[in-house]
Amino acid sequence: MGEEQGAEEKKGDAFLLVQEILGEAERIADPPQRLRIRIQAADLLWALDERAGRSLFERVMGEIARLEVKTGSERGPANIEPRRALFRELLRRVVRRDARFAERLIERFEGEVQHWTSGLTREALYQEMLGILWDASAGEASRDVSLLADVVSRTLSPGHGIPSVVSLLLTSAATSSPDVGDTLFRVVFSRFATLPEDSALVVLGAYLSRRFRTADSLAPLEQEARAIFARALARAESLWQQARANPAIALQRETQRFIQSLSSDYLPLFQRFEDPSRVALLTICAQALAHALPVEQRPARPMGEAEGTVEEQMQEIEREPDARMRDRRLRELALKSPADQARKVAEKISNPKMRETTLEELKIRQVMAQVAHRQLEDAQRTAETLGDFGLRSRAFIEIARTFLKTGQEEPGRTLLERAYQEALRAARTARRAECLFEIAGLYAPLDSARAFHVLLEASKAAAEAKPEERVTVRDEAFGGILYEPGKLSLTYRPDVDDIDLPAELMLLAREDFYRMRSVSWSIRSPVLRSRFLLILAQWLVEEATRARKGG
The missing domain is CATH 1.25.40 (Serine Threonine Protein Phosphatase 5, Tetratricopeptide repeat)
Structure with a gap:
């Protein structure tokens, strides 16, 4: 009985402190800073009263959607990143509590988000959620694969390239969680016809390369892999013919990436799983197309040719007639040289x-x-x-x-x-x-x-x-x-409002909670004081949870 009473007292104290934090947040003049505090308060409130926490997260989601973030005198697309960072923080915390609820929040507010923030799409929000979901489940034996597949599908927009987060996730899954990776690969493969061909071939080829680099067969993706191989070879032949007809052909960025992937991903796969005639054809195409790439994407020097010793590079730089350029090159050399030689290079800067x-x-x-x-x-x-x-x-x-x-x-x-x-x-x-x-x-x-x-x-x-x-x-x-x-x-060069408070301060709350409360009263910045109070509230929440569980 005493433990239950103690748990309820701590829970009540924590609830009052969260309300104080929300009140303190109202004094914060900077809207993004204020919303970051409200997001953290909502997370703690969820632990105390799930219904109230969900409600506060919903309100904060709407506040972020309607937030006016000025960048100089500009509005519109320039405002996307501050707002996207806030959505990322909110989704990170909600996903940890209830990933399906995070999904519903995006669906509910997508129209409002796009109305108030030109360029921040529903797909962009799902990209944020996807990265958070994958990170949150890292190391877990069982992931919610259906949820991951659902969110991957929602990040793909017809006519637009595959988002980098999907590419990174597939690359990671190919070796760490191949069963999950195969499911997500099939999601992207099923949307192939709606995606830019080069983008899809790059991402899917990279996955297959990592998934089957040392395998003896393409199972369980034999059918899909053969289809991708055929599309890649056909695309390479088409580009080769275009390059022969027009040696000065201008290549889009995704096409350049596809050409690079021919050597890095597709050739090793063809050499392992395809007929020699198809390997030979792809080799010819890959070598010919490499010459169509921009100069900066080609090797800077023949393979194996050394750059020269630090001393030789320094002597070459010192022959530079322009003093400003000479100093800049010396600085760059110093910052990439071994410590025992870097100081000597830096001292040559005029x-x-x-x-x-x-x-x-x-x-x-x-x-x-x-x-x-x-x-x-x-x-x-x-x-x-x-x-x-x-x-x-x-x-x-x-x-x-x-x-x-x-x-x-x-x-x-x-x-x-x-x-x-x-x-x-x-x-x-x-x-x-x-x-x-x-x-x-x-x-x-x-x-x-x-x-x-x-x-x-x-x-x-x-x-x-x-x-x-x-x-x-x-x-x-x-x-x-x-x-x-x-x-x-x-x-x-941080401002006071940017100061990060270490989580270890929570140990002092356990030592003397009321002394920590007195310290909070001496902090003038509403942002910093709110962060400090959040640490105290976190301790109270953990204590209430521990008491309720009898530990």
């Missing part, structure tokens, strides 16, 4: 700003490589040479995270403290606050008292954060584009 930027990027790249290879002491020494306090803090966080993941608590805690000290010295920006929040999250399972102390500093830093100047990645001084490895980057 533009001081580009040279400094490139050298700093090389250090960042080296830190990331050393962390990836568990060379953590070396990574620490490299991180110490970074010129920005905020970057040093971020680098120490990533090194500490890896120490802790590998069970090395003592060096991990030492690096966390260094990351904390560097963050305190950094400029008052959202980057600084985000580092402190992450440090608090990493401390949470180790030392709750220290974690709470850092968390209060993070809240204070978020309140003090000032806007940071954006980096123009196309700036000529940077050689056209910057090396961008996520948060450990010269270009990473």
Whole structure:
């Protein structure tokens, strides 16, 4: 009886907190940010009251459909991506709860979506759902194959190419889940007549190549595969004749991809399963058509010919008469050279700003490589040479995270403290606050008292954060584009509203829920405060569920 009462109390507290989050979201001025919070709140509400959760998801779906997202002074197609990202987030959460309900949401709102967002079609929404469905079922022995097949069918639009998500799914299924893949292959095959021929041949040929690369027979797709082989050979012959009649023939992108697939996918299959005469004919067509491809799609140099050593390339670049072009080429060479040679190349750059930027990027790249290879002491020494306090803090966080993941608590805690000290010295920006929040999250399972102390500093830093100047990645001084490895980057400039809060903060809610509530009151940003409250609500929901199950 006591456990049931405790579960109901926690459920009631969670419900009130979700309502508070929805109220807090109303204060958020940016519509996409507000809707992201409402999506997460709907997900939690579903766990507490399924009917209320479904209802809120329906309302949010309509709000996204009618959302006005401005890009400069433009409206229309330019607004698709922000809205599509919101639909993707909503569908990801709904699919996890009830995939058929997600399907019904798309059907219900498709007209409204297309009315308010030119170019965002029903098929596009199903493409999002398909990717989410496949990811959500990864590793499961039994997938809802009928649902996957249904959604694949709905992504295919007559006269339009096969969406990349369908191609990627088939490629994955060919080796990981061939039974599922065969079913989905047949769905696409059944729509062959309504699809652009080259697009269909590329996707279906790629599937067959991966599915039967080492097989002794084409079973259970013998009939379908033979039909595809015949269509591919006929199409190759037709293109070959066109190219002979007009050597300057202009090829569409999908046709170029089909020509490339003749060598990569179809020839190996023909050599394994077709008569020698048909193999010979396809070989002739493939070789002849390769010359019709644009120059950039042909091999840059004969197979096996080396590019030259870094030293030889650097000497060749230094003969470039134009200083700006020489610097850009040196920068590109530095960023792709081994670490022990890259610095020497970068120091040859004459533009001081580009040279400094490139050298700093090389250090960042080296830190990331050393962390990836568990060379953590070396990574620490490299991180110490970074010129920005905020970057040093971020680098120490990533090194500490890896120490802790590998069970090395003592060096991990030492690096966390260094990351904390560097963050305190950094400029008052959202980057600084985000580092402190992450440090608090990493401390949470180790030392709750220290974690709470850092968390209060993070809240204070978020309140003090000032806007940071954006980096123009196309700036000529940077050689056209910057090396961008996520948060450990010269270009990473989040606003306070963009700060990600670590899930480990939930451990502090378990330690002292009311202290965490008091921290939430010190967070000024409605977006950040809503995210913080969502973590607390998630903990309450999990506790209520655990109590209800008696665990």
